[in-house]
Amino acid sequence: MNLEFGRVAIVVLFALLPIAGIALGFFVPTLRARGPLFVAFFAGIIPIFSLYIPKRFLSGETGMRPRLDQWLIIVAGFALLLGIVNVIQNGTRRIARREKGWPYSVVLLTGLFVTGGLGIWGAISGQGITTLPDGSGTPFKWLADNFFLPLQATIFALLAFFMASAAFRAFRARNTEATILLVAGILVMAGRVPLLEFLAAPFPPIQPAAAAASQGLGKLTEWIMQTPNGAAQSGIIIGAALGAASMAIRLILGIEKGYLGLGGGE
Amino acid sequence: MAPETSAPPAAALSAPTIFSAKDRPGDGGNATLLTWKDPALLPAGAVLQIRRAVPPAYEWADVATVKPGVERYEDTTAKDGVVYRYEIRATVPDTSAAAAAIAGPPVVSDPVASHENWFNRDRTNSFIATVLFILVLLISIAMAKSGKNIFIRRIAGLNAIDEAIGRATEIGKKVLYIPGIQSMDEIQTIASISILSYVARATARYGADLDVPNKDPLTFASAREVVRSAYLAEGRPDLYREEMVNYVTYDQFAYTAAVSARMIREKPAAIFLIGYFFAESLILAETGQSTGAIQIAGQADPTQLPFFVATCDYTLIGEELYAASAYLTREPILLGSMRAQDIAKGIVIVLGILGIILTSLGLTWYAALFKTQ
Numbered sequence: 289m290n291l292e293f294g295r296v297a298i299v300v301l302f303a304l305l306p307i308a309g310i311a312l313g314f315f316v317p318t319l320r321a322r323g324p325l326f327v328a329f330f331a332g333i334i335p336i337f338s339l340y341i342p343k344r345f346l347s348g349e350t351g352m353r354p355r356l357d358q359w360l361i362i363v364a365g366f367a368l369l370l371g372i373v374n375v376i377q378n379g380t381r382r383i384a385r386r387e388k389g390w391p392y393s394v395v396l397l398t399g400l401f402v403t404g405g406l407g408i409w410g411a412i413s414g415q416g417i418t419t420l421p422d423g424s425g426t427p428f429k430w431l432a433d434n435f436f437l438p439l440q441a442t443i444f445a446l447l448a449f450f451m452a453s454a455a456f457r458a459f460r461a462r463n464t465e466a467t468i469l470l471v472a473g474i475l476v477m478a479g480r481v482p483l484l485e486f487l488a489a490p491f492p493p494i495q496p497a498a499a500a501a502s503q504g505l506g507k508l509t510e511w512i513m514q515t516p517n518g519a520a521q522s523g524i525i526i527g528a529a530l531g532a533a534s535m536a537i538r539l540i541l542g543i544e545k546g547y548l549g550l551g552g553g554e
Numbered sequence: 555m556a557p558e559t560s561a562p563p564a565a566a567l568s569a570p571t572i573f574s575a576k577d578r579p580g581d582g583g584n585a586t587l588l589t590w591k592d593p594a595l596l597p598a599g600a601v602l603q604i605r606r607a608v609p610p611a612y613e614w615a616d617v618a619t620v621k622p623g624v625e626r627y628e629d630t631t632a633k634d635g636v637v638y639r640y641e642i643r644a645t646v647p648d649t650s651a652a653a654a655a656i657a658g659p660p661v662v663s664d665p666v667a668s669h670e671n672w673f674n675r676d677r678t679n680s681f682i683a684t685v686l687f688i689l690v691l692l693i694s695i696a697m698a699k700s701g702k703n704i705f706i707r708r709i710a711g712l713n714a715i716d717e718a719i720g721r722a723t724e725i726g727k728k729v730l731y732i733p734g735i736q737s738m739d740e741i742q743t744i745a746s747i748s749i750l751s752y753v754a755r756a757t758a759r760y761g762a763d764l765d766v767p768n769k770d771p772l773t774f775a776s777a778r779e780v781v782r783s784a785y786l787a788e789g790r791p792d793l794y795r796e797e798m799v800n801y802v803t804y805d806q807f808a809y810t811a812a813v814s815a816r817m818i819r820e821k822p823a824a825i826f827l828i829g830y831f832f833a834e835s836l837i838l839a840e841t842g843q844s845t846g847a848i849q850i851a852g853q854a855d856p857t858q859l860p861f862f863v864a865t866c867d868y869t870l871i872g873e874e875l876y877a878a879s880a881y882l883t884r885e886p887i888l889l890g891s892m893r894a895q896d897i898a899k900g901i902v903i904v905l906g907i908l909g910i911i912l913t914s915l916g917l918t919w920y921a922a923l924f925k926t927q
Contacts (some may be wrong), residue, residue, distance in 0.1 A: 305600060340681050342674045360739055368773035371801035374774070378797050398875055435810075450840040458864035497760040515606040521856045524872040525904055528854035530687075531876030532741045534895040536645030537691055539744065543887050546879045547738075547776060549783030 294345040294352040303516035321550055325542040331356065334549055375400065421497045434456060472512055481510025567644045567658030568593040569655060570602060575640045575663035578889075580677075583634045583670035588627045593644050593658065596622050603657070605628075605641045609665055612642055632668045646868035675927040691894035698890025706892060709849050712881050715826075718848040719756045723822035727838055728763035729753065730822040730847070732813060732838065734829020735769040738776055739833065741876075744853050746829035747776050748879040749852070753826060754784035758793055764797040769809040774801045810834040814841040821845045827862065828852035828870065839865035852878070 309323025314349040338346045338353040346352050379393040379400075406428040408419040420428040425433070459474075478484075484505065488498030538544035578585040588604065589922065604627055605614040617640070618628050633639060637831040644658035665789065673681075698704055728861045731753055733746040748837040750766065757764040766781060767776035778799040785794035791794035802812045812839060825842040827835070828851065835851075835858040842849050843865045851862035852870030862869045874896065905924075 291603060292750075293591070303612070316853055330808040336684070340674055340677055341672060342580060343670050343672065344582045347581050360737075364737065364770075364772050367775050369771075371771040371774055371804075374801040375803075378800050381797070384585070393814075423719060439811070441808045443811050444833065446837055451835050454836060454861060454864045458860075513727065522861070524854075524856045528856075528876070530870035530895050530898050530902070531873030532854065533687060534898075535690060535741055536893050537688060538888070538891050539741075543695070543891065544748065544879060546751040547744045547780065549751060549780040 292350065294343065294348070294350065294355060298352050298359065302327060303358075306449075321548070322487065324548050327540065327546070329540055330547075332536060335520055336540075351515045372400075399435075401429065403436075422452075471515075476509050477507070479505040479512075561886070567596070567600065567646070567656065568646065569659045569661050570642050571661070571740045573640075573642050573661040574821075575638070575664055575666040575692055576857070577666065577668045577671075577686055578673050580674035583668055584630065584632055586629045586632045586638065586666055587642075587664070587686065588629065588640055588642070588666050590625055590661070592622045592625055596644060600644050600646045603643055603645045603647075606638045607641070609637060609639055612639075619645075619647070630832060634668050634670065637667045640664055648834050660866075672766065674927075679923060681714065687898055690897050690908035691891055694894035694897065695719045695887050695890035698886040698893065703794055703888075704886075704889045704893050706867070706877070708888065709874050709877065709881055711870045711874065712849055712878055714868045715753060715847070715882070716756060718826075718850060719753065719760055719762055721848060722757075723762040725759040725823050727823035728765050728820060729757055729824045729826070730813075730817065731764065731766045731826040732822075732829070733766065733768065733773055733777055734827075734831055734853075735809060735834065736773070736830035737770040738772045739828050740831040740834075744771075745854075745875050745878060746852070747773070747830055748824070749882070750777055751780045751784050751881045752879070754781040755788050758785045758788035758790040761790075761793060763823065764798050765820075767802045767809070767813050768800065769802060769804065769806070769887060771801065771804070778858065806832065806834060812915055814840060817841050817845050817847070822847050827848045827866065830855065831858050836861040842866075 306323055306327055309319060309326065313320035313323060314501070334352050334356055336348070338351070341347065344351055346527075368504055376397065379397045381387075382390045382393040383397075385496060406426065407417050409415075410426050410428055415421065417430075418426055455473070459466070459470045461470050482502060484498040484502040485495070488495050535544060565824055570593050573588070573590040575586055575588050578587040589658040590602075592602070603619050603623055606616045606617050606629070607614045617631070618627055622644075629638075640663040641660045643680045646656045719729055719890075729913075731750055733750060734740070734743050736743045738744060738747075738907055754764060756762075764781065766777050768777060778796075781799050785791055802809050817838075818841065820847070822842075825845075825847045826848065827839055827842070828843075831838070833852060836854070839849060839862055840850060849866035850868045850870070851866040852875040853859055853862060854872050854875050856872070859869065859871060863871075877892055879885075879894075880892045909920055909924075
C-alpha cells in the first residue's frame with residue numbers, strides 16, 4: 289500500500305476529519321458548523337502553501353495540491369448524481385401534478401432516459417459509447433449529432449441577435465456618458481472593418497485618401513482599446529483581485545460563512 | 555579578405571570559465587542548475603557540451619549541448635541524493651574533422667546533489683505581498699471589532715436587492731436567482747452563494763417565491779443547503795420547498811435555453827444574475843430584460859460586464875461582488891476586511907504611480923521587483 293505523506297494527509301484532512309466531525313456533530317450540535325470550516329481552512333491553505341513551498345508531498349505531481357483537484361472531480365461526480373436525481377424528481381412531480389408546462393418535463397425525461405440509457409448500454413455492453421467496433425457511430429452519437437449539437441448551436445447563434453438589441457439600447461445617446469460610449473463604439477466598429485475603403489470603392493480618385501484615413505482610424509481604434517479601455521479593465525481587474533484575495537482569506541479564516549448557510553459573518 | 559570560417563584547431567577553443575553546478579534553488583528536487591561564462595571568441599557553429607559522471611567513477615555521459623550565449627542549463631534528469639560532477643567544454647560538432655580533435659579543454663564542477671527545497675525564492679515578492687495583505691486584513695478586522703466606525707460607499711446594486719424582492723412580493727411573482735455556471739472552486743460562485751443566503755432570507759421574510767436553477771452540481775448542493783438554512787433562520791421552514799433550488803443540466807447552452815424559457819414562461823419579477831458567466835450572460839440578461847423584470851447582475855471578470863451593464867438595471871462591478879456580504883450584513887469583522895481591501899488598493903495605486911514615474915525615467919529595476927513566476 290502506498291502511504292505517501294501527501295496521500296495520507298489528504299485522506300485524514302478531507303475524509304476522516306469530516307466523518308469524525310459529522311459523528312461528533314450528532315452529540316455536540318455546535319461542532320456541526322465547525323466541521324466544514326476546518327475542511328475549508330485546509331482546502332484553502334494547501335494551494336497557498338503549495339505556491340511557496342515546492343516540497344513534493346505538497347506541490348509534486350502526486351502531492352496534496354494535485355490530489356485536492358482530483359478529489360474535487362470525484363466529489364463533483366457524486367454531486368452530479370444528486371443533480372440527476374433532482375431532475376427526475378422535479379420532472380415526475382410536474383407530470384404527476386399536471387403543473388403548468390408539464391409536457392416539457394415529458395420531453396426532458398424522455399431525452400434523459402433515452403440518451404442516458406443508450407450511453408450506459410454502450411458502456412456496459414462494451415460496444416463503446418460513441419463508436420462501434422466496426423468504426424460506425426452508435427445511436428448515442430447519432431442522437432448527439434442530430435439533436436443535441438444543432439440545438440446547442442441554435443442557442444449560441446441567438447447571441448448575435450441579442451448582441452444587436454443590447455447594443456441598440458446601450459448606444460442610445462441619453463446623456464453625456466452614453467454619448468461618449470456611442471462615439472467610441474462607432475469609432476471602434478468602423479476601425480475594425482475596411483468601411484472607408486468600401487465606401488470609396490466607386491470613386492477611384494479618393495481611394496488613396498480613404499485608405500490613409502482607414503489606417504488612421506485603425507490606429508485610433510487601437511488607442512481606444514489599449515489606453516482608456518485597457519486602463520479601465522486593469523482597474524476592475526486589480527480591484528476584483530484584491531476583493532477575491534480578501535474574500536479568500538475570510539473564507540480560510542472562517543470569518544465569511546454565508547456560503548455554508550450560516551449567514552454572513554455569524 | 556574573406557573571414558575565417560573553417561573550424562579552428564583544438565588549441566584555439568578556450569574553456570568556459572566560472573563554471574558552477576548547484577542544486578536548482580526553490581524547486582521540488584530532481585534538478586541541478588549549471589552556470590558558466592562562455593569562452594571568448596568562439597567560432598561559428600561552436601556549442602557547449604555538458605556531460606556528467608557519478609563519482610568516484612568518471613564515466614562521462616552526455617547530458618546536453620547548449621548554444622553559446624545561454625550560459626545556464628537546468629539538468630532535470632538528476633536524481634535527488636545522487637552526487638554528480640559536471641563537465642563542460644566548447645566543441646564544434648558540425649565539421650568533417652573528428653569531434654575529439656576540435657573539442658576545447660573541459661572544466662569540471664565540484665560535486666553536487668539535488669534536493670527538495672522549503673521555499674520557492676522566485677516567489678519571494680508575492681510571499682511578502684501576501685503576508686503584508688494578511689497583516690493589514692487582520693489589523694483592520696481587529697480595529698473594526700474594537701468598534702471603530704468604518705465608512706462604506708453606497709453600492710446601488712446591493713441596495714436594490716430588497717426593492718426587487720419587495721416588488722416580486724407585491725405582484726406575486728417569483729424571484730429568479732442564477733448563481734453563474736461555475737463550480738464552488740470559483741470564488742465568484744462562493745460570493746454569489748453568500749448573496750443568495752441574504753436573498754433567500756429576504757424572500758423568506760417577505761414570503762416571496764424563490765427559484766434557483768443550477769448548472770453545476772456542487773453549486774446546486776451548496777445553494778440548496780444555503781436556501782434551506784436561510785428559511786430556517788428566518789423561522790419560515792413552512793415556506794421552503796425542495797424544488798426551489800433545482801438542478802437543470804451540466805451543458806452550458808442547454809442550461810441557457812432552459813432558464814431563458816423559464817423566464818419567458820413564468821415572467822419572474824426580479825432576476826439575479828450573480829456569479830461567473832460566459833457567453834450565456836447576454837442571452838440570459840437580454841431575455842430577462844424582455845420580460846420586464848428588475849435585473850441585478852454581478853461579475854468580477856470584465857469580459858462579460860459590458861453585457862450586464864447594457865441589459866441589467868444594476869450591476870455589481872468587480873470588487874463590489876466580493877463586498878456584498880459585508881455590505882449587506884454590516885458585520886464589523888467583514889467590514890474590517892473591506893477596509894483592508896481599500897488600504898491594499900491604495901497601496902497598489904501608489905506603487906503603480908511610482909512605477910509610471912520610475913519607468914518613465916528609465917529605471918527598470920522597479921518593474922523587475924514585481925516580476926514573479
